[in-house]
Ligand SMILES: Nc1ncnc2c1ncn2[C@@H]1O[C@H](COP(=O)(O)OP(=O)(O)O)[C@@H](O)[C@H]1O
């Protein structure tokens with residue numbers, strides 16, 4: 060055995076375990092993040108299922124034969140809430156916004172000739188099959204957004220089993236921004252979007268945490284290397300010191316924002332997913348990538364969020380005495396960055412319960428992620444409101460930071476806390 | 490002669506610790522004035538108030554008729570502060586550090602050059618100024634910082650324990666720097682120390698400070714005569730009642 064190894068190991072462990080920063084970082088955070096994330100996901104799936112059950116299925120009957128009637132009756136017998144309309148083309152359904160009016164997100168069309176084909180098939184002509192056209196509106200990205208369409212498809216398949224195998228086929232189409240995209244399965248599409256919507260949140264998380272570390276370090280370094288005190292007595296505006304520190308990190312973060320935008324654009328534009336049967340899905344052709352204006356807004360959202368993170372990091376590090384302390388302090392913000400980011404990778408913020416939504420909107424760091432989804436759908440209002448909110452938040456934080464730099468607190472914040480503790484002990488001894 | 494520092498009834502309360510308890514003193518222009526006292530006496534606190542870093546809880550203070558509380562920006566232009574524990578940026582060279590600091594005091598390239606050259610001369614680090622500060626010994630760093638504090642020819646230099654913790658040679662060098670520079674340029678100096686001999690050697694006038702109060706003040710020689718002591722250490726011991 061290595062001589063002295065045990066002694067050192069025990070001492071190291073003692074020191075690590077007794078350091079509350081490490082204890083919190085290593086144990087408490089994971090124990091908090093995952094249950095909270097689990098609760099959010101569970102809650103969301105619950106709501107999604109309930110909504111799918113409550114949702115109305117719009118049935119457009121353009122056949123009006125005996126088979127379409129039995130099919131509709133079968134649908135009703137399975138407990139699906141259905142609303143039937145006759146003789147309307149899918150284009151008309153979309154144009155007249157019948158989905159919204161019927162409080163639904165999908166419809167099926169029973170095309171003319173349906174009964175004829177069914178009759179032919181059951182009368183011993185197996186080559187002839189019938190088709191039902193399924194249309195789903197694309198609503199944004201969430202792993203639960205296709206619960207409804209999965210349910211619809213499985214009902215149609217079960218009808219197949221009741222009548223005859225292979226009699227009934229479906230075509231899948233997605234309604235994107237008021238346009239019917241034939242042959243694109245909403246479930247596949249939302250799956251594809253999810254794969255991509257993971258890229259941005261992860262990048263944002265890395266960028267935020269990384270630049271916050273840099274900002275915190277640059278203030279803490281001044282304390283650790285004992286250069287701050289001197290700097291505070293030279294003829295320079297205190298605000299200039301703060302802004303100098305922020306700006307250098309902002310420049311780095313700004314370059315990073317642009318790089319992220321370029322990379323994200325590349326991912327969205329280049330990524331196509333082949334579907335074995337039909338044509339491949341191309342997001343650019345579907346209009347599912349942000350417009351130039353959308354990218355612009357997204358960039359601003361990202362930048363301003365970074366700024367708020369940096370300012371907060373600077374404030375927090377002012378309370379630390381050295382780099383290690385600052386890093387640990389800033390680490391306390393990570394859960395509120397990670398939890399929404401991770402949840403929003405898989406969920407659409409609108410699919411969350413109101414209370415959770417409110418929390419997510421209140422956390423500035425979720426806004427670029429919410430924005431990344433909103434710009435795709437052309438929902439610029441959400442993005443702009445988010446930017447305004449984060450900007451206000453940032454201004455408040457910056458104000459606090461500049462106040463902090465203007466007073467002796469920047470020097471004594473932590474010191475005072477510590478000395479007071481010692482002072483009390485001394486008093487007790489007396 | 491005009492008054493460089495005028496402090497009246499300075500009180501500083503940190504929570505329930507009274508760091509300064511009614512400190513009053515005056516420094517004339519061109520004087521080297523020393524605050525001496527044990528650790529925790531309130532020396533650093535006093536110097537920090539004068540240097541606009543912290544605010545007094547009560548009392549008034551004027552630096553060449555300017556108030557560090559309400560006119561901090563003006564005061565910062567005429568003073569230079571050397572903190573008790575100070576460092577240089579580890580990844581900047583000594584020269585870069587001096588230039589960086591000098592730029593806060595002048596925009597003029599000619600003046601900038603004069604200041605940094607002056608500093609190079611004062612600190613005597615020679616070629617080592619081209620090396621990064623992280624390669625410096627504690628003594629070299631202190632010499633660099635003392636030179637930084639004096640190169641701007643401040644009207645008042647505030648030096649907190651300028652030579653403490655240094656080996657004999659570096660400490661000697663630092664004291665020489667201060668003594669010579671002040672003679673040449675007529676700078677007013679307020680310094681603190683817990684080294685009585687150092688203070689005796691450097692200062693025109695000293696104040697013995699204990700528990701946030703000045704207990705005696707005067708020229709080193711007259712204090713020694715008054716208390717019939719061989720050195721200031723003895724004076725201090727007699728005044729606080731140890732001897
Ligand atoms: N930032 C602070 N917070 C709380 N107490 C402080 C702070 N700075 C100094 N003190 C206390 O004030 C007293 C005087 O300290 P200081 O001025 O540093 O003494 P000196 O420089 O003479 O050793 C000490 O009791 C010290 O603990």
Ligand SMILES: [Mg+2]
Pocket residue numbers: 529532533534573
């Ligand atoms: Mg001190």
